Amino acid sequence: MKKLRGNAIVGQSGGPTAAINATLAGVIRGAFADECIVKLYGMLNGIEGILRENLVCLNDRFASEEEISRLEHTPAAALGSCRKKMPDISTGLDTYEKILEVFQKHDIRYFFYIGGNDSMDTVAKLSAFFANRGYDIRIIGVPKTIDNDLVLTDHTPGYGTAAKYIAVTTQEIIRDCAVYNTPAVTIVEIMGRNAGWLAAAADIGKYIGRESPDAVYFPEKDFNMESFFEDVENALKKHPNVLIAVSEGIRFADGRYVGEGQQSGAVDVFGHKYLSGAAKVLEGAVKERFGCKVRSVELSLPQRCSSHVASETDLCESVMIGKAAVAAAADEGVTGVMMAYRRISEKPYKIDVIYSDVSKIANEVKELPDEYINERGNGITAECADYILPLIQGEAYPEYIDGVPSYFII
Amino acid sequence: MKKLRGNAIVGQSGGPTAAINATLAGVIRGAFADECIVKLYGMLNGIEGILRENLVCLNDRFASEEEISRLEHTPAAALGSCRKKMPDISTGLDTYEKILEVFQKHDIRYFFYIGGNDSMDTVAKLSAFFANRGYDIRIIGVPKTIDNDLVLTDHTPGYGTAAKYIAVTTQEIIRDCAVYNTPAVTIVEIMGRNAGWLAAAADIGKYIGRESPDAVYFPEKDFNMESFFEDVENALKKHPNVLIAVSEGIRFADGRYVGEGQQSGAVDVFGHKYLSGAAKVLEGAVKERFGCKVRSVELSLPQRCSSHVASETDLCESVMIGKAAVAAAADEGVTGVMMAYRRISEKPYKIDVIYSDVSKIANEVKELPDEYINERGNGITAECADYILPLIQGEAYPEYIDGVPSYFII
Numbered sequence: 001m002k003k004l005r006g007n008a009i010v011g012q013s014g015g016p017t018a019a020i021n022a023t024l025a026g027v028i029r030g031a032f033a034d035e036c037i038v039k040l041y042g043m044l045n046g047i048e049g050i051l052r053e054n055l056v057c058l059n060d061r062f063a064s065e066e067e068i069s070r071l072e073h074t075p076a077a078a079l080g081s082c083r084k085k086m087p088d089i090s091t092g093l094d095t096y097e098k099i100l101e102v103f104q105k106h107d108i109r110y111f112f113y114i115g116g117n118d119s120m121d122t123v124a125k126l127s128a129f130f131a132n133r134g135y136d137i138r139i140i141g142v143p144k145t146i147d148n149d150l151v152l153t154d155h156t157p158g159y160g161t162a163a164k165y166i167a168v169t170t171q172e173i174i175r176d177c178a179v180y181n182t183p184a185v186t187i188v189e190i191m192g193r194n195a196g197w198l199a200a201a202a203d204i205g206k207y208i209g210r211e212s213p214d215a216v217y218f219p220e221k222d223f224n225m226e227s228f229f230e231d232v233e234n235a236l237k238k239h240p241n242v243l244i245a246v247s248e249g250i251r252f253a254d255g256r257y258v259g260e261g262q263q264s265g266a267v268d269v270f271g272h273k274y275l276s277g278a279a280k281v282l283e284g285a286v287k288e289r290f291g292c293k294v295r296s297v298e299l300s301l302p303q304r305c306s307s308h309v310a311s312e313t314d315l316c317e318s319v320m321i322g323k324a325a326v327a328a329a330a331d332e333g334v335t336g337v338m339m340a341y342r343r344i345s346e347k348p349y350k351i352d353v354i355y356s357d358v359s360k361i362a363n364e365v366k367e368l369p370d371e372y373i374n375e376r377g378n379g380i381t382a383e384c385a386d387y388i389l390p391l392i393q394g395e396a397y398p399e400y401i402d403g404v405p406s407y408f409i410i
Numbered sequence: 411m412k413k414l415r416g417n418a419i420v421g422q423s424g425g426p427t428a429a430i431n432a433t434l435a436g437v438i439r440g441a442f443a444d445e446c447i448v449k450l451y452g453m454l455n456g457i458e459g460i461l462r463e464n465l466v467c468l469n470d471r472f473a474s475e476e477e478i479s480r481l482e483h484t485p486a487a488a489l490g491s492c493r494k495k496m497p498d499i500s501t502g503l504d505t506y507e508k509i510l511e512v513f514q515k516h517d518i519r520y521f522f523y524i525g526g527n528d529s530m531d532t533v534a535k536l537s538a539f540f541a542n543r544g545y546d547i548r549i550i551g552v553p554k555t556i557d558n559d560l561v562l563t564d565h566t567p568g569y570g571t572a573a574k575y576i577a578v579t580t581q582e583i584i585r586d587c588a589v590y591n592t593p594a595v596t597i598v599e600i601m602g603r604n605a606g607w608l609a610a611a612a613d614i615g616k617y618i619g620r621e622s623p624d625a626v627y628f629p630e631k632d633f634n635m636e637s638f639f640e641d642v643e644n645a646l647k648k649h650p651n652v653l654i655a656v657s658e659g660i661r662f663a664d665g666r667y668v669g670e671g672q673q674s675g676a677v678d679v680f681g682h683k684y685l686s687g688a689a690k691v692l693e694g695a696v697k698e699r700f701g702c703k704v705r706s707v708e709l710s711l712p713q714r715c716s717s718h719v720a721s722e723t724d725l726c727e728s729v730m731i732g733k734a735a736v737a738a739a740a741d742e743g744v745t746g747v748m749m750a751y752r753r754i755s756e757k758p759y760k761i762d763v764i765y766s767d768v769s770k771i772a773n774e775v776k777e778l779p780d781e782y783i784n785e786r787g788n789g790i791t792a793e794c795a796d797y798i799l800p801l802i803q804g805e806a807y808p809e810y811i812d813g814v815p816s817y818f819i820i
Contacts, residue, residue: 076589080590080591169716172715172718178486210816308719397807403804
């Protein structure tokens with residue numbers, strides 16, 4: 001394989017997670033150690049950083065291992081993110097030519113893009129563009145998303161930490177709810193527009209001898225109000241403190257989101273509907289039906305940025321996949337791929353890092369498979385617990401200074 | 411001082427915190443070691459547990475130090491809680507006679523009640539009743555509340571951990587919000603109906619070289635919409651990602667809560683209107699005024715039950731005050747008091763445990779003093795930071811089994 005010597009660039013894109021900086025730390029460690037890569041640039045705010053030539057030399061910024069380690073434990077995207085959707089090559093050639101110009105100017109020969117579904121679309125389009133331009137460059141996508149809904153990878157960096165936060169917080173909310181002996185229903189809303197991977201983590205307790213919510217609902221199964229009322233009624237017969245967990249993306253059989261009433265019509269730049277309020281809607285419904293005390297809790301932003309309760313497995317793997325991206329590009333010469341995890345052993349849990357053609361990944365959604373959801377559609381199966389449990393093992397605590405974590409700022 | 415030999419009873423009351431079980435662990439350790447106390451009972455669901463004779467022998471339940479330590483790190487009230495308000499002695503004598511009867515039956519000579527404002531009212535009333543009954547018993551209140559709004563104590567058990575959770579989570583949300591470069595305002599709502607102690611913790615960053623929200627508002631200061639808009643406008647001039655923190659209890663000058671000052675008009679799929687929280691109301695106001703992206707986040711229940719990020723100082727002190735309650739009753743013979751912290755040195759921070767007549771404490775609210783809030787009323791002063799910082803020092807992590815904390819269940 002021909003050695004390709006030059007500079008590299010790395011960027012982050014899409015919604016923040018608690019592990020996207022660990023992957024960046026992996027790319028940094030890999031690039032600093034690779035003899036083919038002279039300098040590593042960071043693009044600020046993803047692909048926009050290239051278009052505006054807003055670059056930072058990471059060799060200068062990360063002079064010490066201590067700084068890289070601090071980055072590793074820092075939530076969100078240290079280089080900034082963007083939600084820019086790349087135009088089609090045919091209609092938006094200018095954008096691609098501008099990127100080529102910046103790459104030529106800085107002798108960029110390696111491009112690493114850490115992101116989710118939409119970011120892999122960017123990687124696929126750039127790969128297609130550069131395939132026919134006679135400019136030698138290796139383009140690699142590295143996945144991240146708390147949603148765990150990317151295909152062709154066993155799981156995604158960032159999922160394990162979000163799942164751990166949800167599993168831990170659910171245990172704490174169950175304890176909190178248990179203190180009174182008057183009937184009360186608490187409804188917890190968990191992120192996950194299209195897939196129930198995060199809500200599934202709330203239900204892990206029942207497979208490790210701990211408590212679990214009375215019912216958990218997922219976007220993969222049609223939400224039926226009467227079945228829901230039955231679940232609540234049965235739970236209230238068993239104990240006064242009922243806990244329900246729902247994915248924000250639960251839908252009725254006709255396709256309407258349960259939470260749709262409140263922000264109807266609003267969409268983001270990718271055309272995704274904004275959602276909020278499935279739990280709030282159910283709170284009203286339970287109050288009307290049962291007349292008991294009801295409250296709803298949205299776990300909200302802390303789900304995706306709680307580095308203080310990071311999964312050690314997630315952070316270690318996230319560093320590893322970043323390093324592997326550099327090795328794949330520099331040592332194996334691959335391009336146009338997304339890095340991925342493959343589970344090679346279940347017990348003991350073991351993975352390796354592979355890669356797949358990025359064009360097969362972009363814009364696909366991996367849902368919870370049928371066998372991970374119980375028959376009634378209101379909880380996970382043991383098989384699902386076996387899948388999730390290894391991903392939340394170990395605690396990777398940040399360094400605290402003056403009682404508060406010391407996070408990295410670029 | 412006359413030695414009083416007999417059994418003891420302990421209960422928990424009011425809203426859960428992450429430290430009320432640490433205080434229970436302190437009472438257990440103190441009682442188990444004291445030669446005057448034969449057996450220690452727990453009342454289930456506070457005073458209701460006595461009225462229904464729903465008692466559990468804690469000597470049997472806590473056979474090992476390991477179990478007591480697990481209790482110490484468990485959020486909420488392991489013995490259950492209640493919100494029962496004791497009747498006046500004159501009109502509700504039956505209730506008091508019932509309690510006396512249960513105490514006589516079980517030879518209860520020590521009564522420890524861990525709770526907030528309303529619970530101290532119970533302690534005060536019981537003390538008054540037993541003062542004239544010729545039944546020798548020592549009655550002690552031990553404070554707890556995340557709100558930190560009890561008078562005559564430097565701070566309350568439970569506040570340090572809630573404050574730490576808020577300080578940590580604020581740092582993480584700031585990182586999360588920083589990733590995009592398009593103007594956006596995030597409004598975080600923090601617990602605290604009558605006092606701004608918890609919201610104050612969100613602003614600690616600026617005094618320890620970290621980031622802080624652009625503005626923080628407290629119930630102690632009238633909320634003015636025009637000043638708020640000015641604060642947001644000035645912040646948006648400085649950077650695109652604006653973070654605002656508010657106490658749930660902020661009020662307009664006319665006394666109306668901001669959270670009930672307006673109705674959002676939003677309806678769910680059933681056509682139910684709902685009342686917004688303070689942050690939700692401000693979200694709507696900012697959207698209308700500035701037209702930029704706005705979102706609101708309620709920190710909600712995790713603020714009071716996040717044992718996974720407990721303050722070591724808080725938990726250690728909470729154990730200590732529980733032990734001190736037993737010592738005060740058994741060794742010093744006091745009754746009718748609430749235990750309290752006294753700060754005897756600022757730098758280095760040092761406290762001791764004292765007690766005060768419980769009748770002076772019940773139903774008073776301690777607010778943030780003027781000198782803890784800056785002149786504009788939108789942030790804390792250095793003096794306030796000096797007060798809060800010692801309380802959030804150290805990390806007391808629970809034991810994790812299978813990736814999830816192992817919490818105590820009675």
